[in-house]
Amino acid sequence: MQAKKNSHPGNVSPYHRAMAKAPVLTPRADDFPRWYQDLISKAELADNGPVRGTMVIRPYGYGLWERMQAEMDARIKETGTQNAYFPLLIPQSYFAREADHVEGFAPELAVVTHGGGKELEEPAVVRPTSEMIINDYFSKWVQSYRDLPLLINQWANVVRWELRPRLFLRTTEFLWQEGHTAHATYEEARDFAAHIQRHVYGDFLTSVLAMDFVSGRKTVKERFAGAVNTLTLESMMGDGKALQMVTSHELGQNFAKAFNTRYLSREGRQELVWQTSWGSTTRMIGALVMTHGDDNGLRVPPRLAQIQVVVLAIKGDEAVLAKVRELGDRLKAAGLRVHVDDRTDTPFGRRAVDWELKGVPVRIEVGPRDLENGTAMLARRIPGGKEPMPIDSLVRLLPAILDEDQALLLTQSRERRESRTSDVSTIGEAVEVARDGGWARIPWADLGEEGEAALAEHAVTVRCLVAADGSVPDADDAPGNVAVVARAY
Amino acid sequence: MQAKKNSHPGNVSPYHRAMAKAPVLTPRADDFPRWYQDLISKAELADNGPVRGTMVIRPYGYGLWERMQAEMDARIKETGTQNAYFPLLIPQSYFAREADHVEGFAPELAVVTHGGGKELEEPAVVRPTSEMIINDYFSKWVQSYRDLPLLINQWANVVRWELRPRLFLRTTEFLWQEGHTAHATYEEARDFAAHIQRHVYGDFLTSVLAMDFVSGRKTVKERFAGAVNTLTLESMMGDGKALQMVTSHELGQNFAKAFNTRYLSREGRQELVWQTSWGSTTRMIGALVMTHGDDNGLRVPPRLAQIQVVVLAIKGDEAVLAKVRELGDRLKAAGLRVHVDDRTDTPFGRRAVDWELKGVPVRIEVGPRDLENGTAMLARRIPGGKEPMPIDSLVRLLPAILDEDQALLLTQSRERRESRTSDVSTIGEAVEVARDGGWARIPWADLGEEGEAALAEHAVTVRCLVAADGSVPDADDAPGNVAVVARAY
Structure with missing residues (x-):
């Protein structure tokens, strides 16, 4: 069954192709949104x-x-x-x-x-974000410069x-972390938002999710409601659309004024605080699927995977079961996250397809013949392919294999964005690139807010502005700023 | 300041006593609820x-x-x-x-x-518990005996x-974990609920929270709405009242019938599942305060403490600051959870009182004179008292000290309950014991549902039923059952 799935359709006669089972998922090329839904389910x-x-x-x-x-919390x-x-x-x-x-x-x-059982005197809003309520408490907790910086996060x-819901990407309820901070100076707040963007979010995306991104600032139109600047990381999904992964906001003194959040400075003056907020959500799970998923299912980066290695018993033979359990224990002892699949009352092929769908990086399959040979079948989900390996070599080999797979996913993600990004100079070209499933880079000086409005008519948006050298610009209209333009989720 | 707080009032002249600062907290003996509020704040x-x-x-x-x-999640x-x-x-x-x-x-x-912005066609309830929605999905996910047991938890x-709210103890919103499981047989569900009660909740209370408890079953009157049996762990607070710490419910087939949750058995029959649910909440934080707190504040069991040891710089002297940081690093390297308090722009006495209020098990205070002597002051929050120690001995001594403190809290908690529990034979005596801040044990045969109703008129409740040998009874009316009776939070 596995071999059939992996073989190229061109190698199979039309008769056999017709006889082969329908693909487990709608192929991405046929209908990407449908593929996404199929996979999630x-x-x-x-x-x-x-x-x-x-x-x-x-x-x-x-x-x-x-x-x-x-990983994020740490x-x-x-x-x-x-x-x-x-x-x-x-x-x-509070919302007023x-x-x-x-x-x-x-x-x-x-x-x-x-x-x-009663009508409330004042209706209560179910939080859509917590700026309002957190700032109410910040204004009580912050009295003196000694109380700053105040650095709070909430899970x-x-x-x-949500009018057009989509699992993980846009849901009426979602899970997230929201950070809220208060600082004594503008510079400190600005630097903290940038630090979060780079060292918390950026590092997490790169080293755990194995996802490439462009880091930039949002235009005024795309900014968070109440912020003076919004930083964003934008990633390219498998269909070439953009997805906003995480954002960090400089709130300036907008909320400090609204809640009168002041501190007594070292110099004895009452000063308004400067603030930031920043968040990341369960939408990242959707992004993970759309970045690393393929026509056989999800591919989970090893550093993220709750199960890095699944050891499967092909048959419910006593010797086989003993072997998979022993091997599972050895791999766990070596520090890997391992699951032993000994549910042999379910057909092996169905379980193999299931783990492939779930994107567990490595499958180790052990059957009676493997025991005789001292081998196990090693199936790698990320590059694909399977081959027999001496069973005693696995503990030694797997850590390097997982590192290699982690790196491969990041490379594939980066190469996708690079190969599908084009520099353009007109709005028409930008729309064409975006429609074809790519990202366009266009000088902000050639686009501007009017151009941004024109793009919107084609459901194309400015994902972010980047400086000429690729860094995050200090201002929307800094000379040399380039707008990254795409269709987006 | 520290010395003043720790010295016995009898050693101080009336003049000095009058001059001493007011206690940080309302003493427990004066007003226990007020003490609780003061401490939380x-x-x-x-x-x-x-x-x-x-x-x-x-x-x-x-x-x-x-x-x-x-600790619970593991x-x-x-x-x-x-x-x-x-x-x-x-x-x-769903609630119907x-x-x-x-x-x-x-x-x-x-x-x-x-x-x-619109009125909903059907109003939505903010979950008060998730039996309803979880069972809706269980009925979809459970098809065959292969899908059982289905063991799910949610944080x-x-x-x-809440009409009479009280921080942590009764709040309109609280945080919790709720476990929901489905099993093939009655016995398996019953045993699972008992396993959770003993090996998850019981072990957690004993070995992490250092809290004594009585394990029993709720009477019909006190059972969870929809359960056929509710197991409970009841602990005695500092004022002698009882607090229900955690509960595990056998749900029988009540929800399985309501949601038609059936599985195909090995024998090919459609059978209803047997279920459990079990929960523990942020109320445990209130219980911790009321169990281990004293007139100087909280006392946190070392195994629970996020900060087990705080190293304080008495003054902002360079050599002192260098020493506390170095010592902090050494203690962290030894696997302890350590906080270095170098906020020397706040007076030392205020910081010491603050850590005492917060109940950090061990304070290590380092000043310029300590550096000369190679010592540090070791203050132990749990047994009380402070003494100078060779600074180089701390890494070696602290693990044993923390173990000793952990054990002491459990012993104190157990001794409180034992010394304040009385065996009685009449309802009048039971009410008297409960009113005096104790627990009464009365044979269920002498009490019964009528007696339970009579107790309720005095705001006294049956916390649980235990078997004659102290174990959890199989039925409310098992011979020899004893009711544990108290006032409760």
Whole structure:
């Protein structure tokens, strides 16, 4: 079964092709959105929830999120940020305090009007983000320069009513982390947002998710509601569209003014704080699928994978079962994340396809004949292919194999973006590139806000602005700025 | 300042006593509830939220929860249970499906009636617990005996409208884990609930929280809405009241019938599954405070503590700062969880009181004179007292000191319950014992449901039933059952 799936269709006679089973997933080239849905469902990542736009994250999908959380949380804590938890329910009146913020979020709010069997005196909003409630407490907690910087992160669920929901990418409820900080100076806040963008988010995407990205600043039109600057990391998905992975915002003093958050400086003056906020969400799971997935399913980067190696018993033979369990224990002892699949009451082929769908980087298959030969079949999900290996060499070889696979995914992701990005000089060309599933780079001086509006008519957006040297520009209109233009999720 | 706090009031003249600063907290003996509130606030564990009954869990309080999560999660995963995530919002109609369950929860529900600027066709309930939505998916996921047991856990927030809120103990929103499982047989479900109660919850309370408890079964009156049996662990707080720490429920086939959750057995028959659910919440933080707290603040068990050792620089002297940092690094390298307090722009006495309030097990104080002597002051929060120690001996001594402190807290907790528990034979005596801040044990045969109702008039409840030999009884009316009776939070 495995061999059939891997062989090139051109090698098979039309008769055999017709007889072969239908592909497990709709091929990406036929219908990318359908492929995505198929994969999410068949790899058991998530189901739709009963309230429109909500989702059930199934154990295998949630395992990806747990590993993302662990890797991100360690990086966030290294910046000196501490976790806390703020209420889900926010009085509706809070949303009137910051004008841009309320305008940005009003259409998406879910409102609780009844509690404990009675109509509430003031309705409560289910948080769409926590700037409002966190700033209320920041204004109480910050008194003196000694209280700064105040660096807080929260892991939580948020609700934004979603009209065109899509699992992981746009859901009415999603899980995320949201960082909120207050600083004594503009420079410190600006540098902190940039530090998060590079050393928390950028490093996580590169070294754990194995995802390439472009780092830039959002245009005024695309900025977070209430921010003075939004930094973004944008990645190219398998169909060439862009996806905003994470954002960090400089909030300036907008919220500090709205909540009157002041500190007594060393010089004895009352000063407004400077703030940042930054977030990343379960959308990253969708991005992972659309970046590394192929027509056989997901491919999980080894550093992220909750299961790096699955050891499969081909048959329920006592000797085979003993061998897979022993091998599983040895691989675990070597520090690998291992699952032993001994559910031999399910056909082997079905289990193999299942692990392939789920994208576990390495499968080790052990049957009665392997025991005789002292070998096991090593199947590599990321580059593809399988070959027999001496069973005793596996503990030694696997760490290097996993490192190689991790690096390969990042290279493939980078090469995709590079090969599909074109420099253009007109709006027409930019639209054409984006329509063909690529990214266009166009000087911001040639585009501007009018050009940005013109692109929008073709469902094409400016994903971010980058400086001529590829760095993040200090201002939208800095000379040499280039707009990265694409269709986006 | 430290010395003054620790010295016995009897050693101080009336004049000096009058001059001494007011105690940091209201003493427990004066007003236990006020002491609790003072401690939560001054140790910076939590604040009240703006929507009635909600709370903000501050970083130090959330750090306790993070450590609880880590320890519990590892134990939960060892049972083969996997984490997943189900939606916050549940269609209101779902709550009509299981009659007892809806009756139990209806008065506490928070209801979203508007989303995205429009009135919803069907209102959505903010989950008060997830039996309803999880069982909806279980009925889809369970097809065959191969899918069983299905063992799922969720870490999430839930909302139950609370009329008499109290931080951590009863809040409109709280954080928890809720386990939900489906099994092929009654025996397997029963044994799984008991296993969770003993090997996850019981072990966690004993070995991490250092909290004594009585393990028993709830009476019919106190059972979870929809369960056929509820197991509970009940602990005695510092004022002698009881607090229900965690519960595990046997759900029988009640939800399986409501959701028609059936599996194809090995014998080819369609059978209803047997289920359990079990939960533990941020209420455990309140229990921790009320169990181990004293008039100087919290005392955190070392195995739970996010900061086991704080190394304080008494003055901002270069040599002192270098020493505390070096010592901090050495202690961290030895595997301890260490915080270096070098905020010497805040007076030392205030910082020392602060760490005492927060209950960090060990403080190591280093000043210029200590450097000369090669010593540091070792202050132990749990037994109390401080003494100078050779600075180079600390890395060697601290692990044993922390183990000793962990054991001491458990012993104190057990001794409190044992010394305040009395065997009685009449309802009048039971009420008297409970009123005096103790627990009464009374044969269930002498109490019964009528006696239980009579106790309720005095705000006294049956916390649980235990068998004559102290084990958990198989039935409410098993011969020899003893009711443990107390006032409770």
